[in-house]
Amino acid sequence: MRNYKWLKILLTYGLAAACVAFFFFIYMGGSTKEKDDVxxxxxxxxxxxxxxxxxxxxxxxxxxxxxxxxxxxxxxxxxxxxxxxxxxxxxxxxxxxxxxxxxxxxxxxxxxxxxxxxxxxxxxxxxxxxxxxxxxxxxxxxxxxxxxxxxxxxxxxxxxxxxxxxxxxxxxxxxxxxxxxxxxxxxxxxxxxxxxxGATKGGDINGYMFIPDGSGALIKFADNKGKYKTPYDAKIYGDNKGIDIERIAVIPEDGFLEAYRAQFPVFGLVHGEKQHAVLGMVEKGKYNARILSYPNGVSTPYNWSTAQFIVRESYLQPTSRTMGGIVVFEKTRNQEDMQTRYSFLEGEDASYIGMARTYRGRLIAQGALGAKPAAAGEANIPLHLDVLGAETEGGLFANTILPMTTANQLSSMLDQLSAEGVSRTSVVFKGWSKGGLSGTNPSPVDLEPVLGSASDFAKLQEQIDKTGGKLYYYSDFTTAYDTSKRFQPRSEAATKIDKKLLSMSTDKPVYPSKYYMSANYALKVAEENASDYKASGIEALAVDVTPYELFSERVEGAVSSRSKSAATYHALFDKLKPQLSSMAMYRPNDYMLPYADQLFGVPMESSQYTYTSETVPFEQIVLKGYKNYYAEPINFMANPQKKLLKMIETASYPSYYLTSESPFRLRLTNSSDVYASEFASWKANIVSTYKMLNEALGPVQYATIEDRSLLAKGIVQVTYSNGKAIVVNYNDQAYDGKDVSVPALGFKVIEVKG
Known part of the structure; x- marks a missing residue:
């Protein structure tokens, strides 16, 4: 008995020591793999x-x-x-x-x-x-x-x-x-x-700074008389959720809004429009860098812009489970060279337009856009439809599968549009896999039975192919749910620098939280899926989240930087691309462009920071003629009439988010924010909108944007490489210019003289 008591004491003390050691390892950085760079x-x-x-x-x-x-x-x-x-x-x-x-x-x-x-x-x-x-x-x-x-x-x-x-x-x-x-x-x-x-003082020089916010924005050189207190300070490719505190961007005087990402690692200054300009392109170290642009009055009287290379960051290391902690910094450096290329532009090239053309040339040289614009093809512009198939509805005792658009219903929708002259349609089928859209990712490559048989899906794909469109299956190699049979958070979720699992709230009822997969596990999922796609008749994917969300993480106790995550995603898409006839991406960062045949959800606006003077279509100038890109869904736009004119100005193709059934049925699902999506209610709008945009953008479909100018307040002219131009009138009154007349809230396609 006495020996037994001593054994109990030893076991108790041993267990306590083990707990202390575990706590130290988890919370205080006990890994021996992460060493100081000395x-x-x-x-x-x-x-x-x-x-x-x-x-x-x-x-x-x-x-x-x-x-x-x-x-x-x-x-x-x-x-x-x-x-x-x-x-x-x-x-x-x-x-x-x-x-x-x-x-x-x-x-x-x-x-x-x-x-x-x-x-x-x-x-x-x-x-x-x-x-x-x-x-x-x-x-x-x-x-x-x-x-x-x-x-x-x-x-x-x-x-x-x-x-x-x-x-x-x-x-x-x-x-x-x-x-x-x-x-x-x-x-x-x-x-x-x-x-x-290239810094300037106040408004001494007539010019501006260019920032890569959303589609692009300008900060005019001016004496701001101290009214601005904060600069443009944006991490290239968005916040690093592996280390940054999750936050909502504060846009002064505009409340709390989610700011657009800086998807392109560029910045610039113009000293006199079409006189002198410099464009900075961050080429190395861009995965861990920030763009800083300080307008006059923020700390100094000067306008200046640069890149800041992050070598290591500080973060809050928890010391208790009640959110107590201490501020520490990363032990290891980001192992990247740091390089910025400055291009000095003169004359006609000295503007944000010249900057976009210069950056486009750089992407072409790197093989990200193709050697030349797409050759002429279909006369009609393409249309993009996001279509929700199945979703999971919460219940008192069990969740149920809720079919919102079956394969046959989608086929009928496309037949109705085709009968009205709208046939070149790229469809992204969401919630196509077993279990529906939410709560199943990473889901198996199995078609959801309530949406139809394999034969029904095959007929749908053949129908779309015949009209020059493409059927894309919605995919996401980043987001994961612990309800998925293919995902175990403890071993397959990304781990943040502070050793917590990378998870976040969905603010939705059925699945209230989600995780991010480790980049290595995402690669494993893609490799497993590659052969299954062919067996299931899946020829094209539309990938969300992964093309634009980039984070650092802990892998086997050591920090894996965002550059390593990007390299893993490159390997992921290198594996998938040869297995598919086409791949589309939602809002991809520039390093994902080689894999994206079409781009969805491309922003037409900037974040509207109070210090910006104008939103410009920098991204569209870079892409036009080389990649098809589409605006965010029209049926979710707050001011559709003005937005349609913006789509014409930026040459953005139309997009809708649709369901066959009423979206009211989604109120108890994680798609409860999908509203006004019923096809029957939107059919007439789709037809009329498509025909208007086709009239405007059809003549310049295969051309590149070469210039953009303001003819008068609210009157924008965009000039293309094929000798045509589109004049857009945002005003409530007709415009009668020297060479063109444009109706109120309308547009006109013209031939450019000379």
């Missing part, structure tokens, strides 16, 4: 000195490179640069001679490079720069068409290399990951390079 003792000794730096660096600009387009000059002591465009003689400077601001901002402005770093003592980011740091060394070495600068902040034991070189009419700025050195006490948080390149 340079070796030999590297640190060779790179850094404890004595103040003694070298004298030149404060005068000297020429370091020249080609037939540009001249590059450098000021060694701050690494400030000047770029002269030889075509016009215009000089772009990264520095301002006598800034009107306080000392902190003055040092930031003068410095070609600034960093945020973490101190292990407090975990809060601290900013410094080349001007503020006295104990530093900068060794400049000439390279072909540029220079390399080895930078050492001796007191911080942080070092890195910066290379700047000319490539045609572009300047490429690069920081190699392998050049970064760190000691034990201070850790690199982020890097900003040449933030004031």
């Amino acid at each position: 340079a070796s003792a030999e590297q640190l000794k060779a790179a850094f000195s404890d004595k103040p730096a003694a070298q004298q660096l030149s404060s005068a600009y000297r020429q370091v490179a020249e080609n037939d387009r540009l001249i590059l000059k450098l000021k060694e002591d701050t690494l400030a640069i000047q770029v002269t465009n030889k075509q016009s003689g215009y000089v772009w400077s990264s520095d301002i001679a006598s800034p009107e601001t306080n000392e902190t901002w003055l040092n930031f402005i003068h410095s070609g490079l600034s960093i945020d770093y973490f101190d292990k003592e407090n975990n809060n980011a601290i900013r410094t720069d080349l001007s503020s740091q006295k104990n530093k060394t900068i060794d400049v070495t000439p390279i072909e068409q540029g220079f390399q600068a080895s930078i050492r902040f001796h007191d911080l034991r942080i070092g890195l290399d910066l290379t700047v070189k000319l490539e045609g009419d572009q300047v490429v700025v690069n920081i190699p990951q392998k050049s970064i050195l760190e000691g034990d006490q201070f850790k690199l948080g982020s890097i900003i390079v040449y933030p004031f390149l």
